[in-house]
Amino acid sequence: MKGTKKYSPKTTKKAIDTYKDPYLPKQGPHDMAVCKKCHTVYHNKRWAINEVLYQKKKENKKTLLILCPACQKIRDRYAEGFVILKGDYLKEHKKDILNLIKNEEERAMGYNPLERIIEIKDKGSIVDITTTHEKLAQRIGRKMHKACQGDLKIKMTQDRVTRVVWER
C-alpha cells in the first residue's frame, strides 16, 4: 500500500524525528571510535566526555581515531547557532559576560559534548558567537537574559539553525 503510507501521520512524524545531523557518522553506531582532538568517546550510541574510557579505548587496535562531529564542525566553521550580543552594558561588562558564556559552554558539554562554541568575535560593542549546535546558542541567550536581563530574541528555523540576539 505505497499510496496510503505517504499520508499517515506516523510517517510524517518519523520523517521529522529522523532528520540527520550531516556530521553524525553515516554508518550505524560504532562503539570503537574516539576523537583524537578533544578525546570524546563514542559509547552507548552517544558521544561522551570520559578521559578514562578514552585512554582505554585508544589502546585497543580496533578503535578508530577520528574527529568527532563537533570537532569537524569547528574545523569547517559549520555553525548551527548564531548569537549576537550588543549594547553599552555588554561593553562595560565584557570580561564577565565572556566568562559567563565560556562557563555555559562547559555546562552544555556536560549534557552533550557536541555543543561547542566555534568562534567568539569581539567587535567592541558587538560580540558575534557561532556554535556547533543550535541548542548552545539558545542556552547562551537564556543565560544572558537570566544573568543580565536585557532584550532577548531567539529565532529558530526549520533547518536546525537558531539565531539569537541579546541586547542591553
Ligand SMILES: [Zn+2]
Ligand atoms: Zn572532538
